[in-house]
Amino acid sequence: MIIRNALVAAAALLAFAAPAAAQSVLIKGGRVITNAGAPLERGDVLITNGRIVAVGANIAAPAGATLIDAAGKWVTPGVFAAMSEVGLSEISGSGAPNDASVSGALVSAAADAGRAFDPAATAVAVTRLEGVTRAAIAPSASGTVFGGRGAIVALDGRAESVFRQRSFQVVELGETGASRTGGSRTALWPTLEAALRDAREYPSRYRSGQGGAVLSEIDAQALQPFALGQGMFLVHIERAADIRELIRFALANPSLKFAIHGGAEAWLVADELAAAKIPVILDPMVNLPDRMERLAARLDNAALLHKAGAKFAIAPGPGSVDAHQARLVLQLAGNAVANGLAWDAAFAAITKTPAEIFGVGLDLGTLAAGRTADVVVWDGDPLEVQSAPTAVYIAGREMPLVSRQTRLRDRYMPKAR
Amino acid sequence: MRYSHPIALALLASLSLAACATTQASDVPKPAAPVATAPFASTYTPRPSTPVIIRGGTVLDGEGGELANADVLLIDGKIAGVGASLAAPGGATEIDARGKYVTPGIIDAHSHLGVYPSPSLQATSDGNELTHPNSAEVWAEHSVWPQDPGFSRAVAGGITTLHILPGSGNLFGGRGVTLRPVLGARTVQEMKFPGAPHSLKMACGENPSRVYGSRNQSPATGMGNVAGYRQAFAKAQEYDRKWSEYRKKLAAYDAGDKKGDRPSPPDRDLEQETIAGVLNGEILLQWHCYRADEMALAIDISREFNFKIAAFHHAVESYKIADLLARENICSAMWADWWGFKLEAYDGIRENIPFVHAGGACAIVHSDSEVGIQRLNQEAGKALSDGRRAGLDISRSVAWTWLSLNPARAIGVADRTGSLTVGKAADVVVWSADPLTTYAVAERVYIDGALVHERGRDTTPSDFELGQTYRERAQ
Structure with a gap:
């Protein structure tokens, strides 16, 4: 050539x-x-x-x-916003376009945040000048239990900011997920299993005319790599009982990769999470029983997970993820320190650990020779x-x-x- | 009558209510229309306390002063002394605060605890009476759920007084109420700050026009909002005039002018009663308003109808009109750094609070959040450091006024709390470190001289949390 x-x-x-x-x-x-x-x-x-x-x-x-x-x-090292919608809207409300939010049933698992990211969004500059250099961004589709495909972006404002497209798939397996499967967790896990089968059997069952049990063709196609273990499922889940169910599911499906977003009650199952090596992206300010799935939320969740040897990153919790305040992740980590977490563990939880969770830990999150200079x-x-x-x-x-x-x-x- | 008129008058004086002189002719008893602040009277009683002397801390007094190595003496629920080497009565509990910081308790002028409690369910969504754009007749206190676990989290963050407002979906949202975060309270009356004035929540901007516009109802636009405010104030003026007339006639009748029957009072209208209370200065106006141009319109409406605006809330663009706000003596209750979640919040900057302060206007750090209320001290710390980085010379003790005296002024309790001043309520927090920094935690929180929170000790769980299995396991 x-x-x-x-x-x-x-x-x-x-x-x-x-x-x-x-x-x-x-x-x-x-x-x-x-x-x-x-x-x-x-x-x-x-x-x-x-x-x-x-x-x-x-x-x-x-x-x-x-x-x-x-x-x-x-x-x-530069700060890594482990969960954000930065660059997915200029203004989130007021009827302005908001690419993080996907309504209707046309696509869910197929929603693709990386292709909607705007490196010129005002929030990109606002966020980076507070030390945040990378972010995991995700859409919130609402048609099924799948939120869509997330990407990893640099916040340097350059045209080629998205450096990991379709890196993870958001899955709702708590109250929000249940609200999309007839209002009940009893329907949630069977729906997930059926969706994974649809994805693995794409395209044959769609070409044959059989169709998907629960997924549209477009979603089955998008979900397939994840269902085959080629990408991570980022599972929004809060309640200890739900986390245990996820751990059982993960053990029964060892080819699949999981991380938890939320995990307000993770401290109750810290040992099990450490043993299952499922990382948690948690919000150390979540300490109210504001949802029925968060009754046991407490400020030292991060400290207790650290003590148990479980892996965790720090980011806004589900419901608090937004396009404008990813910079607050530093304050979140500081408050974990105020509530018993060692400083180095807290700082790692907004730099090194998220880089590792999202598969870029060999390049980002530490200051060492050969690494990308964030x-x-x-x-x-x-x-x-x-x-x-x-x-x-x-x-x-x-x-x-x-x-x-x-x-x-x-x-x-x-x-x- | 638990509502004390001397206090109301003091309030009027302290807030220099320009409206009073014109709306209250000298021969008319005030207020003309009944304002009805007496029902649902406070049954709050301070917890029992014994004298406490907090020794050797760095004291931020809430009025802008800082004293190194100072003592604070609490007797009978009041601040009895602030200074070096104070003598304490025998038997006083001594608290060693060397290396620690002592401040007045934080006052949140904008909270929805109780009206939007945890857990957030359909059944607990009690803050917005979104059935008609003028719901001045509703009172937030009638929605407060005393079991909200948010109250105990707020106390752990150093909150000693909080003002609960209805939501902002309506032009007139209803009355706000000032509470003490009484843990284990059975009723809202047990939490009500005795004698605190009522407030009226109003809302500018996108919320009311979105809510009603989407129903093809007025207001659907900014101009619809303003028409809605003005029509309501005009009606309330008329309502107030009818009551004035009635009182004049009644006074004349009682004085012996017995022509005809004894005058009968006009019909009571709860909506008008609240708005007339604003016209009379007895109810403090708390106005949700983000944009500078809309705040300027609101100020013109207040001139047209001769009322006083106590504070603009959220006030994301107050930094653009600090001069106007200073001249009008209107407070701004603000976040440190929220922005961008809607168009009217698009121009938010981190220097809003320090710029408002630097412009000579009254700056307040507020939460509007069950999470933010737990660490308003950190929000003030952000604002302080951003102001300094912009070149402003602001001390940390002045920054503390954004959390205590200024919100106390805006909600009308500054004569009773908000600073470590002898004779005021002993609402005091002992912090582990400089409270404008991240790692500082509230170690001891006193309300009316009684210790209501001690870090590391379980606070009184609300009935909702009592007996939850995770709590048993955590202990």
Whole structure:
């Protein structure tokens, strides 16, 4: 393939031709949280061509490298919003288009968040300037128990922001799911099993005219890879009894991959979750019996799961996921600390652990040589509400700390008027 | 009469109600129309307390002052002293607050606890009387479910007083009520803050026009909203005039002018009664309004009909008109950073609260959320740090006024709580660390001098939570 090789050669030449040092950034002397060992109290992070090339003490600056003085500051991996609708609507309500919300029965499992993501949405810039560099985004289809296919996105505003399309499938297996199967959990699990059969038998049963037991053809097709274990089911489930049922189902179907979103009562089954290796994406502020499936919600859910050795990430709970406030994940993690969780576990739960849950943990979530350079410099402890980033890098590119909100702020600055 | 007129008058003075002078002719008894704040009287009684001295903490007094290494003395449910090395009566409980922080309790001027309680079910959705756009006749207190587990979570977050409002689906949502978060209360009357004025909830903007417009009813537009407000105030003025006339005639009759029969009172109209209460200054107006332009329209309506707006709620664009709000002496009850969930919230910025403060207007951090109410201190911390980052010089003690004295002003209880001032209610929180930071937790919460929450000790569960199997297991 001559043409292809020529292109590769040209690309390599371009990379080579650009002065390598001009693409290097050395962040010096900060408190470095690597998520791979103890913090470096006065550490350096060297970024070259979008990747971290060194993390340690007294790293020599390559010629021409941009030097960032991080003395007195914190340097961390970029924050990973483990569940969000960022980029799926500019304004969620007011009758404005909202691509996160899918009504009707035309598609459910087939809904595809990655293809609706808008990297130019105002919330993308608002979110990243608070240190959030990546997000898992998901649609909320309501026609069946399947919410649709979620994607993993970078928040750098670039055209190619979606770097994992159709990465996970949202499934409602709690009260919300039951409301779509005749109002009862008794119908929920048989419906799920039938849907998985429909998906595995796609396209034959549809071509033969038999059709699906519960799924339309379009949904069966979309669900198939997940039903064959090629993608993760992100299961919205809260109640301990429902979680136990999921664990039984997962053990009986070892080829399928599951993570839980919600898990308000997960602390009651923490040991079982740890043994089954099913991770939980939980909201550490959920402490009210606001739904009948959350009667046992409590503030130290994360601390108790951590103690049991269960894997968890931190994100807004079902019902609180939105397009505009993914940035609050830092406050969520801070409040888990206020309620007994170790700081490093809390910080990992919004960086490293979600990256692992969504299958990108080898590239994102830690500061180590070879990783993609999502790096944030903060003016203090990032889990503290009074702190804010002073610099944000996504894949090595420095992000402007500007958004529509900062423009409004500057226009109405009291001193300027 | 539990409603005390001296307090009402003090309120009028403190809020400088411009409307009073014109609506109340000197020969007319006030208020002309009955406002009916007497029914459903408070049966709240402070829990028994013994003297407490909280020693050596950093004190944010709620009025903008900070004292290092200071003592706070609580006697008979009141603040009895704030200062260095206070003498305490024999037998006083000593609390060592060295390294800790002491503040007045947080007051949430905008909560729906009780009217939208947990669990959220069809049966508990009690906050919006969405059957007609003017439901000024309904009272939030008649929807409050005292068993809402949200009250105990709020206390654990340092809340000592909260104002419960109806929802915002109507132009006139109904009356709000100020409560103490009394855990284990059997009735709403046991929670009612004695003598606190009633409020009226009104709503600008998208909600009423969406709710009624979708039913092909008025209001369907912003102009329909304004017409709805003005027509209602005009009717209430007329209602008030009828009552004035009646009272004049009655006074004349009683004074000996016995021409004809003894005058009989006009028919009571509960809707008019509430709105007339706003015209008379006896009911405080809490107006849900996001946009700057709509707040300016609301202010013009208040001038047309001579009433006072106590606070705009949500007030996402107050930062654009801080000068106007300062001049009108109207508070803004705001979130630290909510935005974008609808068009009227699109211009939300993180500096709204500090910019309103910097503009000389009254800034309040409110929750409107059963989750947010548990950590309003953190929301104030965000606003403080964002203001400082924008170059404003704001102290943490001034930021605490957004949580205590300013909301107390807006709901009309500032003469009784909202700051650590001798003689005020001993509503006090001891925090583990600087309470404007994330890791600070409320270690001890006092209401009227009685310890109502101690961190690490199970708070009184509501009847709803009592005996739940997970609770038994957790203990």
